[in-house]
Amino acid sequence: MLNRRSLALAAAALLLAGCSAVAAAPQPTPRAPSEPPLPALTPAPDVPGDPEEGRRLFLASGCGGCHTLDGLRGATGVAGPNLTNVALRPTLAGERLPNTPENLARWIRDPPALKPDTPMPKLGLTDAQARDLAAFLESQPYNP
Numbered sequence: 724m725l726n727r728r729s730l731a732l733a734a735a736a737l738l739l740a741g742c743s744a745v746a747a748a749p750q751p752t753p754r755a756p757s758e759p760p761l762p763a764l765t766p767a768p769d770v771p772g773d774p775e776e777g778r779r780l781f782l783a784s785g786c787g788g789c790h791t792l793d794g795l796r797g798a799t800g801v802a803g804p805n806l807t808n809v810a811l812r813p814t815l816a817g818e819r820l821p822n823t824p825e826n827l828a829r830w831i832r833d834p835p836a837l838k839p840d841t842p843m844p845k846l847g848l849t850d851a852q853a854r855d856l857a858a859f860l861e862s863q864p865y866n867p
């Protein structure tokens with residue numbers, strides 16, 4: 724005969740069974756704290772390299788830790804100059820270098836080789852990576 728205690732136990736068992744059924748149900752795929760995908764970039768004309776890879780590298784190589792770039796989440800550093808639309812400036816590195824896509828890539832690849840007293844370190848990038856980073860910075864005015 725059922726007494727209160729066995730009723731309570733049965734109820735508890737049912738509850739537990741219900742819970743484990745819920746736990747076993749397929750869970751929605753956990754989503755990374757969702758960030759909208761970055762927009763495609765229009766490359767600057769006649770500039771070699773992949774601006775979208777450059778944009779990825781800008782954050783992955785730590786540039787954004789030292790440089791602010793308006794419109795790029797995570798690029799908020801202040802140790803170096805703000806690089807927003809740096810491609811439009813006539814010179815680089817305190818007027819030491821004419822600002823061309825080629826000089827920009829050379830600078831990114833090895834700043835002390837061009838200006839021994841610069842506080843910007845050589846970051847160990849390949850030529851291709853420096854070119855992609857320069858392509859990204861050069862593309863900025865074309866992607867307001």
Ligand code: HEC
Nearest residue numbers: 784785786789802803804815816817831841842843846856
């Ligand atoms: C440790 C901090 C630091 C990091 C990391 C860093 N920079 Fe710099 N960067 C500087 C400083 C400081 C200057 C100013 C150098 C000078 O004028 O001598 C500079 C200058 C520059 C300039 C020239 C800007 C101008 O107006 O003359 C460019 C372009 C540049 N950095 C791009 C990059 C890129 C791309 C990366 C990532 C691959 C990067 N930097 C990583 C500190 C940094």
